Amino acid sequence: MPTCLVLVRHGESVGNIAATRAERERxxxxxxxxxxxxTPLSERGREQARALGTWLADLPADERPDVVWCSPYVRARQTAELAMEVAGLDLPVRLDERLRDRELGVLDRLTWRGVQELHPLEAERRHHLGKMYHRPPGGESWADVALRVRSALGDLQPRDAGRRVLVVVHDAVVMLLRYVLEELTEDELMTIIRERSVRNASLTRLDRADDAWLLTAFDEVEHLAELDAPITEHEGTADTGG
Structure with a gap:
């Protein structure tokens, strides 16, 4: 079992910028x-990844990660690669498709307004079933993503026993890693989501103690304080991917 997991959402992507614009323009x-x-990082996203690298470089040697697990999506890989380069860390980076972002199927690239106007029956199903169990045609529910997160953890935990692991993924995956590791209920997970986002390049940490995972940091962005532009909070498609 790893001693700690540091979960990082990728830096701002060009998709984040396009989604924010689409929402603003309705x-x-x-x-x-x-x-x-x-979808790659924006220039600001690259700056965020470098800031993450500076944070890693400043950690005491016994706090730095020993290995990186990463979504294969370009924006996550770029975040991990830039951070490792700035930190001067030569670590194995294990790409795992089970850590990819949630697939939205027919709702991909739609704003919520677009879903309501172009797929009103799906909007109604989404309202009835809720975020956890609504599976758009050709896509995944949050429960589907939780299943593959459990599968990935089944390989990660024994393979990297005793190590500190950096996990670079997407906002939904960060939340579902918490859901699985902290053994949250659906209601507890949805309450967290309503109250707080997972911002670009933010840090969430879970430590192993007394045979359980303890949340010691969530959505921290202090390492980004020197960046001037506002921090993007969502991917902006039909169900806040990213």
Whole structure:
């Protein structure tokens, strides 16, 4: 079993910027040319990743990560690579598709306004079933993502026993790692989501103690304090991907 997991949401992506613009303009669709897996960091996202690297470099040697697990999506890989470069750390980076962002299927690239206007029956199903169990056609529910998170942890925990692990992923995956490791209920998870977001390049930490995982930090962004622009809080598609 690892001694600690530090969960990082990727830095701001060009998808974040497009989603924020689409919401502001009350558009139906988010104007992103790439597929979700290939959406890169924005320049600010790259700055956030470098700031993460500076934070890692400043940690005492016995607090630095021993290994990195990462979503294969470009924005997550770029975050991990830039951070490792700035920190001067030569660590194994294990890409695992089970850590990818939630797939939205027919709702991909739609704003919530777009879902309501273009897929009103899905909007009604989403309202009835709730975030946890609504699976859009061709996509995943949050419960589906939780299942693959459990599978990834089943490999990570024995493989990196006794190590400090940095996990670079997406906002939904950060929340579902908490859900699984802290053994939260659906209501507890949804309460957290309503009260607080997982911001770009934020840090969430869980430590292993007394045969349980203890949350010791959540959505911390102090390492980004010197960056001037506001911190993006969501990916902005139909269900706040990212």
């Amino acid at each position: 558009a139906l669709r988010v104007d992103v040319a790439t597929r979700d897996a290939d």
